Amino acid sequence: MTTAYQLNLRHLRGLLAVHEQGSISAAASAVSLSQPALTQGILKLEHQLGEVLFERRSDGIVPTAAGELVLERAEASMRHLAAGGRLIAGAGFEPDRRLTMTQLRAFLGLFKAGSFAAAATELGLSQAAVHRAVRELEDAVGRKLVERRGRGVHINFGGRRFARSCRLAVAELEAALSELGLDPHNPTISIGTTPLARAFLVPEAMSLMVAERFPAGFRVLEGSWGELVESLRDGLIDLIVGELPTEAIPDLATTAFYAEAPVIVAGRQHDLVGQQNPSKEKLAAYPWIIAPETSPLRAEWERLFPKRRPAVPVECGSIMIIGRLLTSSDMLTLAMPDQVALQIRSGLLARIGEPLTGSMPTIGATMRQSWRPTRAQRRFLELLRHAAEGLGADASHKPLIESRWV
Template identity: 25%
Template sequence: MVQVAMGRSGVARLKTRHLALLLQLHDHGSVLRAAEAANMTQPAASKLLAEMEALLGVPLFERHARGVAPTAFGLAMVRRARSALAEIERGGEEIAALREGRLGKVAIGTVVNPGTTLVPQAVAAMKRDYPGILVEVEMDYSRPLVARLLDGQLDIVIGRIMDPEGAAELEFEPLADEPHAVIVRAGHPLASRREVRIVDLHDQGWIMPPAASVLRARLDAVFHQHGLHPPRDLVETASLPVIIHLLRHSDLLAALPPECVAPYLQTAQMQVLPIELDVRMEYFGIIRRRDKAPAPGVTHMLETLRDTARRIYPPLPELRPGA
């Protein structure tokens, strides 16, 4: 109980130099390399680490022959420190923007489908009304995007909350469903068939998401459910431009929401195969941190995202409690 009381009072006495060193120790795993990265001597870094541990009343790192490794206490502080320093940096950027007559910056992370439909349309609409807001957009899978949101590197994520870790700190506002179809180039050997079965897809070359992704697991499960092992002739990529180029110039298949390649479907450069893939992801939506009050630019972006989503997506069915 004494240690806990010391830790709580000690947190308020931590300084940004403590937090910066904490991150360097985590990232480098060595007091010497962390000290060099923080532009201080090794004895000074060791002293600063000892100060942190005394203030918090818990060991933050374990010392071993090869360097240091964070304890459970250390990992908890590392994430909070990363978020705190990111917030301070964003505050400085916001002040600089206001000095220059701009309205600030919004950093958005998005998964592929809304990244090719919702987000570009919303950003274009907001820039017409608020040209002084700098908008940064990055595309990835939900897990890494949510991690960057929790670290304070992003203001908004358009995606899904896939893991329980950190979920209590997040708000989720569902926007739309995301069914997937099998996409091929026009003239693909399977494109002329009236019916395509899972077994017909088995020996084809595929463009697949990385093995660690939820979508990859669900695609593999489709083949397992039909008594087949997943396809082995693969290209793994999360890059939509790469996927599009490969689809247009090869006989590879990809499972995508048709909206991602709508221009190519409309101009008959690509085709949806006649098969119900039965691969759906959870609703994607707006994800934000509960404890972070949005800056004016983020508020404008949120409003525009909601308006654009209402315009381009059908209304969601009412979700029953516990459903």
């Protein structure tokens, strides 16, 4: 089955030129190819993709539906490569005339593996072939991207920036293959999820998609929003599901799902269980488990106790560890309702008082501004919205569960 690395960058640029110029002859001149060579290049692309990309009509050459899809993704791919090239090689850099997919594959393989030997094993190539391809790439951009350090290698700052552009360019072509039904792994949706969304929202949307028998797979990476955002920018994940940043970020787009207030949680055996809204003095008399400094729940806890703060024997972000500690102690913690819903429904934990309504984090999806989701990715976003309908303080739809979780 065709992979993105089997496509020819010059052929893709020729495809774009045919669309721009409206004829093979004009396009051939624009990309410095002979007319027969360009014609053969387009035919090879059509053979690789199993689709007719252009139709000849009385008013010229017109792209088919498949052609439109490939043109859109190819243009975005070239745009990423050109932007990365300009960063390190100057404004006149033309990626389709200087780069090959063999070079990109070797460079990204080296970036991922961390050594020529490991990259060669991963790619199924000889070390000499990987060395040669990376060296040719450096010659093409006119700058060193890889530096030797002892027995290992180091991708320098320029190399890391260019690797991001290369990865996003390849991702666009992989999306085209996915849309055409040529993805050997089905479409794979790569999700980054924060602790505030991983307990219910993300697995619920995934389970709904699996129940639909939608031909897609999932890859999930967990972490805080700050830990995940560079992987998002690098194209390693498609979106982050969790709390949204409080301010707009130029290269990122967000979609809000719901806002939800945190709750105070204890083990079912705690003395405060059953008491309605205990005072801050009573709450401060017990030890607390608090979230790490980077978590929005940490800021909520600090607002709850602005002056006299209780003892804090544990700082932890794992809800599994926190749940175990609460069931065997008199400690308290702050959590989002969905994080502790299963433990509360099972009778292990209990909510203390009412939710804290002073500040409610907004849960949603963060994406790259340049991202255009595939059909599978669009469906997953729809199911995330559906799963979120019964959640949050202002939920107007019936929850997907039998009753409110907490």
